[in-house]
Amino acid sequence: MAKLTKKQKEALSKVDKNKLYTLVEASALVKEITNVKFDASVDIAVRLGVDPRKANQMVRGVVTLPHGTGKDVKVLALVTPDKEAEATEAGADYVGLDEYLEKIKNGWTDVDVIITMPSVMGKLGPLGRVLGPRGLMPNPKTGTVTMDVAKAVAEVKAGKIDFRVDKTGIVHAAIGKVSFSEDKLADNAKELLDTLNKMKPAAAKGVYMKSIYLSSTMSPSLQLDPKGV
Missing domain, CATH: 3.40.50.790 (Ribosomal protein L1/L10, domain II)
Structure with missing residues (x-):
């Protein structure tokens, strides 16, 4: 296993693996624990309680992020x-x-x-x-x-992205850049999560949003509280 650098150890020390962060907390902390020399992407991963192999449980859609993705989309x-x-x-x-x-x-x-x-x-x-x-x-x-x-x-x-649940039941999306303010990151993430919430398939039983993680390129992941978003 590769040795962690001093900056990676420092970033990990700031993350409480047993804590479920609020969206605002995670949006602020992800900026703090990112130590790359470029403007890293901030990504969200949402594990849904669906079976994507069944057509009536496929979750796919579009969302316009209020502050764009920060990426020059070709x-x-x-x-x-x-x-x-x-x-x-x-x-x-x-x-x-x-x-x-x-x-x-x-x-x-x-x-x-x-x-x-x-x-x-x-x-x-x-x-x-x-x-x-x-x-x-x-x-x-x-x-x-x-x-x-x-x-x-x-x-x-302007920031419209499409998303779909993958075969493991996870939706991955880039919601901005580390250079964004924590408020803009939180706004973008909330827009996506609100859109996903409205798309719960009628055939999906039990807990819909099982887990949510926020991370940036090469940063540790921060687990969000699904009940607090």
């Missing part, structure tokens, strides 16, 4: 020529159709979100094996397949 708009201008004006980083479909076919996936139109989805089907595993396949449920391309691009740029 957006590809796969649109017909008549929609190119509005996608560009809304802030899409890449705009086009056939040339980008060919690039994706050859393995290019250097984007964070792909937004497209219903009429284009048929062309994306054959690229599912490339886009699916990377979470890049557009989906009407997350607002990335739409005729209002400009609105979709603007929302993603």
